[in-house]
Amino acid sequence: MDYSREVRKLAKVLLAAMSEGLNLSSDALEKCLGDEFTQIFLTNYYPPCPNPELVLGVNSHSDRGALTVLLQDEIGGLEVFNEGNWFEVKPLANAFVINVGDETEVLSNGIYKSVAHRAIRKIGDVARITIASFCNPTLEAKIGPIAELTEVNPPLYKEHHFSDMVRYVRSRYYDGKSGLDNFKLPNKS
Numbered sequence: 042m043d044y045s046r047e048v049r050k051l052a053k054v055l056l057a058a059m060s061e062g063l064n065l066s067s068d069a070l071e072k073c074l075g076d077e078f079t080q081i082f083l084t085n086y087y088p089p090c091p092n093p094e095l096v097l098g099v100n101s102h103s104d105r106g107a108l109t110v111l112l113q114d115e116i117g118g119l120e121v122f123n124e125g126n127w128f129e130v131k132p133l134a135n136a137f138v139i140n141v142g143d144e145t146e147v148l149s150n151g152i153y154k155s156v157a158h159r160a161i162r163k164i165g166d167v168a169r170i171t172i173a174s175f176c177n178p179t180l181e182a183k184i185g186p187i188a189e190l191t192e193v194n195p196p197l198y199k200e201h202h203f204s205d206m207v208r209y210v211r212s213r214y215y216d217g218k219s220g221l222d223n224f225k226l227p228n229k230s
C-alpha cells in the first residue's frame with residue numbers, strides 16, 4: 042500500500058512537470074486521465090535460464106498508458122530503441138526508470154514520444170525481477186491531443202477512449218508493433 046501511494050505521488054509530480062514542459066498548467070495531463078488515474082502493478086520474474094542468448098524476456102513494445110514507473114534489480118536486461126539501435130538501460134541503485142506511455146504521446150500531440158523497449162536475458166544463472174507500475178487513464182477517459190497543442194500543429198492522433206487502446210493492444214499481443222499505429226491520423230502535409 043505504502044509503495045503504491047508513494048509511486049502515485051511520484052507520478053503526479055512527473056505529470057505536473059511534463060505538463061509545464063508543454064507550457065500548459067501543471068494539472069493539464071493528469072486532468073485528461075479521468076477522475077483518478079489508475080495504477081496497475083506487474084511483477085516480472087525472469088527465471089534462471091541456461092541459454093540466455095536464445096531467450097527474449099519481453100518482446101519490443103511501448104507501454105500503452107500515461108507513464109510507467111519501473112523498479113529493476115541489479116541484473117539488467119532492459120533495452121530501449123532509438124534511431125535504429127537498442128540501448129541498454131543500466132540498473133542504477135535507488136533509481137526508477139520512467140517510461141513515457143502511448144497515451145502521453147497522444148495527449149502531447151507527439152511532443153513526448155512513447156518509448157519502445159524490451160527485456161533480454163543477459164545473465165543465465167540468476168533470476169531477474171522487476172516491478173512495473175503502470176499509471177493509466179481510466180478506461181472511459183477520452184484521449185486525444187490536448188486542444189492548445191493543436192493550434193500550430195494539426196492533431197496527429199484520433200480521439201479515442203483508453204478502453205479502445207487496451208482492446209487494440211490486446212488484439213496485437215506483444216507482436217513488436219506500437220499501439221499508436223491504430224490511432225494515427227493521415228499526414229496531410
Ligand SMILES: O=C(O)CCC(=O)C(=O)O
Pocket residue numbers: 083085099104113118119158159160171173
Ligand atoms: O522487466 C523489464 O525490464 C521491462 C518490463 C516491461 O517493459 C513491462 O512490464 O511493460
Ligand SMILES: [Fe+2]
Pocket residue numbers: 102103104158
Ligand atoms: Fe513495458
